[in-house]
Amino acid sequence: MRILVVSQYYWPESFRINEVVDVLRKQGCEVTVLTGQPNYPGGTVYEGYRAAAMGTQAHAGYVIHRVPIAPRGQRSALRLAANYLSFLVSGSLLGPWLLRGQRFDLIFVFGMSPILQILPGVVLKWLKRAPLVTWVQDLWPQSLEVTGFVTNRRVLDAVAVAVRWLYRRNDLLLVQSRGFIEEVQRMAGRTPVEYHPNPGELAFEAPQSGPSPLTLDPGFNVVFAGNMGTVQALETVVEAARLLQHEPGIRFVLVGSGSRSEWVQAEIGRLGLRNIQLPGRFKPEAMPGILAQASVLLVSLARSPIMSQTIPSKVQAYLAAGKPIIASLDGEGARVVTEAQAGLACPAEDAPALAAAVSALHAAGEAQLQQMGLNSRACYEAQFQPDQLAAQLITRLEKLLDDRKRPHSREPARPRGRTSDDAR
Known part of the structure; x- marks a missing residue:
């Protein structure tokens, strides 16, 4: 299975998606990553990288594509907002250029905050004609309100509209907590929502x-x-x-x-x-x-x-x-x-x-x-054992691909012989 992982955060930044990719590859998946320039948590771009750079990096036997990003800085709401927005824009506009000519069976978004980073995944879904799966790590816009990052009700309502639109462009939504299911399903409409917990760390x-x-x-x-x-x-x-x-x-x-x-x-x-x-x-x-x-x-x-x-x-x-x-x-x-x-x-x-x-x-x-x-x-x-959860994830993704190959399999069988439609 050829999987494109889309995540604003990735190695050498320390996030759980790094290890998920390692385990997916160990179990036979071909993985490519689209991400930004590393700058978390210090807020400055790591040595050897440049904020405005765009390019491709070979790492541990697979390829990481990086788009430009505005560093998040420290204790600045404005710079943090610019950091989030820069990945949405560069991932949506420059990501397709970096990935030109490549085909994928599935696009997998690691849905950390901001959950709006699903947008590059939606764009790539349309261009690559591949199903889109997002693994939701935080509830939005609720996270904005709880952290105090945004308190304006109109802004929160606008974010909710955007999240609802993004959720409904997915083919499957996975959530890291059973407590997320009801809230995400309420916004996701007909998009199925399933529980898939975060695994433990491979270091253990x-x-x-x-x-x-x-x-x-x-x-x-x-x-x-x-x-x-x-x-x-x-x-x-x-x-x-x-x-x-x-x-x-x-x-x-x-x-x-x-x-x-x-x-x-x-x-x-x-x-x-x-x-x-x-x-x-x-x-x-x-x-x-x-x-x-x-x-x-x-x-x-x-x-x-x-x-x-x-x-x-x-x-x-x-x-x-x-x-x-x-x-x-x-x-x-x-x-x-x-x-x-x-x-x-x-x-x-x-x-x-x-x-x-x-x-x-x-x-x-x-x-x-x-x-x-x-x-x-x-x-x-x-x-929460990583290999076990990776196998469960692969099974879910393979089922999604199989269902897409049989688009009419869920429709009731038509009766044989003449029907009312035939008689007209």
Whole structure:
């Protein structure tokens, strides 16, 4: 199967679609990628790339086509909007030129925010006469409202109209959380919507070699790993740490970076907290070794209807690490942890409840913590293992292609002999 993957974000940026492509190729698919110039998360284009460049790059046995993009910068809503818009325009206008003469069985869009990046996929669907599948990672326009990026109701309504139009140009929509299905289907019309979760990270499938770049101090380490942005409810984490600051041995280690990193650092100084560490961001391949040192792993989200429908991608990484998990969030993410008996869940943005959950696991016996860790890994193997999910994805895509080859197969058979139409 020849698949064109369209994603604004791609290697050497660290996103789950990188590993999905690797596993699809391992299972026999021919994959080509259309993406922009790498600039996430720092906001500046990576060394060896140019923002205005357009070209083709060979990587690990397949081809990546890159279109120009406006770097996202840092803490600038205007530059971020320009970043999003530049990929829509260059992907739609220049992407077809880069892909001229190439044929694909299917076009697959990795639907990160902004979900409007489906547009280049729609254009290529028309030009290549190939079915279009989008894997929806965020709900739009709800994500815009929750993050505070857009508050104007007219703008949000206009985005909703655009998203509805884009969804309905797809042949299949996949969603990363069961909680997304109803909302996406409401906007998608007749386009089918199916659940396909994010897989775990391939780094957890390979044996670890070499020392970890970060060594945690002895004690009960509550490790948070990943983006430190507005929706991660870091105010709740800092307040829980303040409530536990006199508990001996308990330490919060926030590994990563993001728009709220400086705020967290300032709060640590203002409150005089000595039980929070900010070691910074590390490469994805280093994360298994870091998470393996944790006593428990922490995932947190803001309180909102859309966040309760989301499964943060770090949940899969935590399950793969085989460690107890504290889920300071509502809805789908909490459900995965509690159903797997992989740890404890507490309401989103409830600092006393988070502090109580940390205290409870700190007081738990080693055997109980070990069993939670085993349950975490078992859940990962059963639901989020990359090879297994890639095989399921290929089956879905092959069924879509087979159905398109038999366009009349769903119509009821016509009765033999004369019909009322024949008699006219």
